[in-house]
Amino acid sequence: MNDTGRYLIQQISVFSENRPGRLAAIAKALQEEEINILAFSIAEADGFGVVRALVDKPGKAHEKLTGLGFNVAFTQVIAVRMRDVPGGLYEIAKILGDGKVNIEYSYAYSGKEGAVLILRVDNPEQAIRLISTQGATLLESAVFQ
Numbered sequence: 001m002n003d004t005g006r007y008l009i010q011q012i013s014v015f016s017e018n019r020p021g022r023l024a025a026i027a028k029a030l031q032e033e034e035i036n037i038l039a040f041s042i043a044e045a046d047g048f049g050v051v052r053a054l055v056d057k058p059g060k061a062h063e064k065l066t067g068l069g070f071n072v073a074f075t076q077v078i079a080v081r082m083r084d085v086p087g088g089l090y091e092i093a094k095i096l097g098d099g100k101v102n103i104e105y106s107y108a109y110s111g112k113e114g115a116v117l118i119l120r121v122d123n124p125e126q127a128i129r130l131i132s133t134q135g136a137t138l139l140e141s142a143v144f145q
């Protein structure tokens with residue numbers, strides 16, 4: 001694995017009708033396989049939803065959910081530790097913007113280890129290089145397994 005590859009994280013994206021009970025069905029399926037959801041977001045468009053999640057067993061999650069008829073895809077994302085203070089997001093967004101890396105979408109979580117920004121970008125290798133050289137901290141993919 002090259003140096004940037006250790007920072008590429010497999011995110012699952014689950015496409016589903018936007019109706020009551022769909023998130024519960026996804027969560028139950030993951031629970032049945034003892035798959036831990038580490039972070040997730042939900043987006044909606046035209047009656048459909050996209051659940052994006054970081055899970056500790058992405059391959060097993062993909063297998064279980066596709067077996068239940070869900071449309072599931074893998075996407076590579078990166079995770080950046082942010083300062084959990086006003087301006088923390090700005091610092092990361094500025095690094096990427098100044099480096100001409102487009103953020104396609106993101107979501108974040110804040111927990112005992114601090115604030116973490118999950119990013120889908122148009123050029124992950126460039127984003128990893130920029131973030132690393134500007135003093136921000138990337139989380140390795142192993143953190144999410």
